[in-house]
Amino acid sequence: MEKITGAEALMRALEHEGVDVLFGYPGGSIMPTYDALYDHKKTLNHILVRHEQGAVHAAQGYARVSGKVGCAIVTSGPGATNTVTGIADAMIDSTPLVVVCGQVGVAMLGTDAFQEVDVVGITSPISKWSYQIRRAEDVAWAVARAFYIAKSGRPGPVVLDFAKNAQTSLVDFEPAKVNFIRSYDPEPDVNMTDIERAAKMINNSVKPFVLVGQGVELGNAQQELRTLLEKADIPCGTTFLGLSAIPSDHRLNMGILGMHGNLGPNVMTNQCDLLIAVGMRFDDRVTGNLATYAKQAKIIHFDIDPAEFNKNVPVTLSVLGNCKETLAAVTKLVDTSKHTAWIEGFKPYNEKEYEKVIDRALHPKEGPLLMGEVIRKVSEASNNEAIMVTDVGQNQLMACRYFKFTKERSVVTSGGLGTMGFGLPAAIGATFGAPDRTVCLFVGDGGLQMTIQELGTIMEQGAPVKIILLNNNYLGNVRQWQEMFFARRYSFTPMLNPNYELIAQGYGIPAKTVIERHDLDAAIAEMLATPGPYLLQCAIKEEDNVLPMTPPGANIDEMLLEV
Amino acid sequence: MEQNKGTKLYTFLIYSENVPGLLSQITAVFTRRQVNIESLNVCASSTPGAHKYTVTANCDEHVAKMLTAQVEKRIEVLQAHYYTDDELFINETALFKLSTPVMLKNPDVGRMIRFHNARIIEVNNTYAVVEVTGITNDILSLFDTLKAMDCVLQFVRSGRICITKSRVEHLDEYLAVRESKKLAKANK
Numbered sequence: 001m002e003k004i005t006g007a008e009a010l011m012r013a014l015e016h017e018g019v020d021v022l023f024g025y026p027g028g029s030i031m032p033t034y035d036a037l038y039d040h041k042k043t044l045n046h047i048l049v050r051h052e053q054g055a056v057h058a059a060q061g062y063a064r065v066s067g068k069v070g071c072a073i074v075t076s077g078p079g080a081t082n083t084v085t086g087i088a089d090a091m092i093d094s095t096p097l098v099v100v101c102g103q104v105g106v107a108m109l110g111t112d113a114f115q116e117v118d119v120v121g122i123t124s125p126i127s128k129w130s131y132q133i134r135r136a137e138d139v140a141w142a143v144a145r146a147f148y149i150a151k152s153g154r155p156g157p158v159v160l161d162f163a164k165n166a167q168t169s170l171v172d173f174e175p176a177k178v179n180f181i182r183s184y185d186p187e188p189d190v191n192m193t194d195i196e197r198a199a200k201m202i203n204n205s206v207k208p209f210v211l212v213g214q215g216v217e218l219g220n221a222q223q224e225l226r227t228l229l230e231k232a233d234i235p236c237g238t239t240f241l242g243l244s245a246i247p248s249d250h251r252l253n254m255g256i257l258g259m260h261g262n263l264g265p266n267v268m269t270n271q272c273d274l275l276i277a278v279g280m281r282f283d284d285r286v287t288g289n290l291a292t293y294a295k296q297a298k299i300i301h302f303d304i305d306p307a308e309f310n311k312n313v314p315v316t317l318s319v320l321g322n323c324k325e326t327l328a329a330v331t332k333l334v335d336t337s338k339h340t341a342w343i344e345g346f347k348p349y350n351e352k353e354y355e356k357v358i359d360r361a362l363h364p365k366e367g368p369l370l371m372g373e374v375i376r377k378v379s380e381a382s383n384n385e386a387i388m389v390t391d392v393g394q395n396q397l398m399a400c401r402y403f404k405f406t407k408e409r410s411v412v413t414s415g416g417l418g419t420m421g422f423g424l425p426a427a428i429g430a431t432f433g434a435p436d437r438t439v440c441l442f443v444g445d446g447g448l449q450m451t452i453q454e455l456g457t458i459m460e461q462g463a464p465v466k467i468i469l470l471n472n473n474y475l476g477n478v479r480q481w482q483e484m485f486f487a488r489r490y491s492f493t494p495m496l497n498p499n500y501e502l503i504a505q506g507y508g509i510p511a512k513t514v515i516e517r518h519d520l521d522a523a524i525a526e527m528l529a530t531p532g533p534y535l536l537q538c539a540i541k542e543e544d545n546v547l548p549m550t551p552p553g554a555n556i557d558e559m560l561l562e563v
Numbered sequence: 564m565e566q567n568k569g570t571k572l573y574t575f576l577i578y579s580e581n582v583p584g585l586l587s588q589i590t591a592v593f594t595r596r597q598v599n600i601e602s603l604n605v606c607a608s609s610t611p612g613a614h615k616y617t618v619t620a621n622c623d624e625h626v627a628k629m630l631t632a633q634v635e636k637r638i639e640v641l642q643a644h645y646y647t648d649d650e651l652f653i654n655e656t657a658l659f660k661l662s663t664p665v666m667l668k669n670p671d672v673g674r675m676i677r678f679h680n681a682r683i684i685e686v687n688n689t690y691a692v693v694e695v696t697g698i699t700n701d702i703l704s705l706f707d708t709l710k711a712m713d714c715v716l717q718f719v720r721s722g723r724i725c726i727t728k729s730r731v732e733h734l735d736e737y738l739a740v741r742e743s744k745k746l747a748k749a750n751k
């Protein structure tokens with residue numbers, strides 16, 4: 001057998017796993033691997049980012065829309081530490097990633113060598129698996145195991161710390177296949193007793209309510225969910241990450257759960273008699289005060305991660321497994337049913353929220369532009385078929401509230417970590433993960449500047465990201481909390497902004513600014529009609545608030561409709 | 564929630580594959596949940612390739628359950644369970660280094676050593692080394708007594724080791740199930 005270097009072995013192992021896109025940035029300790037990459041440019045499309053944080057967020061965006069494992073490759077030391085935010089983000093949002101970091105050679109490990117950092121030590125607590133490859137012989141096995149772990153069970157990020165000597169030494173390479181690890185069971189058998197109990201509870205329920213999480217998308221169980229909802233006639237609410245698991249306009253989709261969600265689903269959470277949570281983790285932004293959360297209801301929790309059961313909310317029944325299988329099994333046993341009166345009960349709350357909040361956000365008669373109207377117009381102009389990427393802040397909350405979804409896997413947002421700077425690179429990744437779809441990024445003036453260097457990546461790749469900059473000249477979300485909870489003391493939230501059109505021009509990206517309401521439709525149409533990237537800056541009302549809102553720690557059904 | 568039921572000393576028995584770096588992953592789970600580890604013992608288990616961690620910590624049962632689940636979630640952990648003392652055979656070892664001149668002056672020191680079934684394993688005219696095995700409270704009570712007699716030069720107590728009273732070997736059962744799953748998968 002022909003001997004190859006560990007670096008070349010990595011290339012072949014990645015190809016063997018079906019990798020076609022890599023986001024990365026070179027440096028000393030990963031140079032042998034970049035040298036090998038030079039011969040694989042045809043099969044492994046390497047996207048040079050402008051900062052390693054961007055590589056990981058781009059890999060996240062790629063993974064979220066494609067359902068495949070996202071890949072990032074960086075050098076040791078500062079290259080590796082720059083990936084930490086993205087890894088933590090992918091961990092809490094269950095995004096499958098393989099991040100390869102260069103490392104100094106094993107002979108120098110532990111000596112405080114140049115650009116040596118304890119990558120496994122740093123990333124172990126924030127990754128699903130973190131492993132140091134010390135010998136070229138381990139490359140095939142480690143890569144196969146990394147991909148298996150990243151994508152199976154509850155997905156997550158995996159880190160491979162690739163020592164330089166392992167990149168350069170020679171090895172007989174044969175691709176490995178890992179589909180079993182003794183200590184790890186990502187495919188638990190469906191327990192039919194639990195399924196029967198769940199079906200019975202659903203059949204006995206008069207006021208059932210389903211909470212839809214990202215697990216439905218991760219398990220590709222969108223159709224199974226719909227079949228259950230429609231057969232048993234159960235209304236549902238979604239988390240942010242579960243938004244596109246069911247079409248926005250589906251008859252049984254009652255809206256968004258949690259702090260900035262919709263009034264109906266939050267109120268009804270505390271009125272239902274059966275709460276059925278699917279692939280979600282009862283985050284505090286979803287539950288509000290746990291002491292009063294759904295106390296009247298029995299709760300069934302469907303999840304693939306046993307560590308989520310009873311973690312935040314004690315449940316009556318936990319159903320372990322991939323929800324694609326468990327939902328299908330339960331659906332077979334549930335009665336065809338009608339809950340017309342119960343579903344009608346959401347209506348007054350929807351109407352109240354529409355009148356007090358939504359109508360004002362979407363149809364203002366005068367004054368500066370509002371985020372809600374911009375977002376809904378972009379959504380509709382793209383036929384509600386686009387991928388929505390967001391940054392973090394008011395722009396994110398408003399985008400999740402007012403963008404509409406008709407297609408699966410259309411939400412890319414940083415849910416659990418709330419990482420400002422996520423949006424721009426994640427949107428780049430999304431254009432590679434779903435090249436045939438329109439990718440719309442909603443980003444604030446604060447968050448855009450956290451990873452603004454990735455405009456360089458957009459320029460170089462011609463990545464068709466439609467950037468909608470919702471510029472309110474504030475760190476708006478923090479300002480809103482200051483207004484509501486800190487006596488309007490705007491401590492370091494006003495911001496002097498640069499000329500974004502000029503910046504876009506510097507990168508050769510077409511740009512336009514909209515100030516007047518009557519210019520908005522045309523500007524959106526122009527943005528969507530322009531091939532490639534585009535920056536549309538919207539001058540947004542400076543002191544607007546995201547409503548309704550459950551104040552932190554308050555009961556989830558006690559939403560404020562006005563400040 | 565069960566969180567307010569009050570804390571108790573729980574013993575966690577954790578089995579893992581023999582890979583480096585797992586200890587810090589396991590202790591990190593406890594630290595994150597703000598639980599102090601009281602004692603820790605790590606060694607190879609009777610099952611080839613499997614390591615056994617014995618961890619004691621004070622917490623309430625809800626937290627014990629969550630810790631167990633979070634530890635088990637680490638890829639290379641085979642199994643984790645938590646126990647109360649009545650479910651276990653428990654042992655600890657302690658070593659005392661005692662001052663020989665004080666021992667010679669005070670006959671109560673020797674009496675206490677015999678009373679606790681402790682064993683003298685070395686004596687010279689400067690110090691004596693005494694070994695005792697038992698449960699934490701017995702060992703600490705001997706320590707308190709000897710300390711009060713002003714003869715303790717050094718003291719060390721091992722982490723708890725224990726064996727379950729259950730007639731079921733959970734690890735063996737788990738491994739058997741996994742082995743059959745592996746075969747089923749290979750045959751597919």
Ligand SMILES: Cc1ncc(C[n+]2csc(CCOP(=O)(O)OP(=O)(O)O)c2C)c(N)n1
Nearest residue numbers: 393394395418420444445446447475476477
């Ligand atoms: C990396 C990071 N730093 C700080 C925060 C805290 N934070 C949350 S929202 C926000 C303001 C965001 O401002 P901007 O990007 O302009 O968005 P807006 O809320 O105005 O739409 C801040 C500072 C964060 N989420 N992430």
Ligand SMILES: [Mg+2]
Nearest residue numbers: 444445474476
């Ligand atoms: Mg802003």
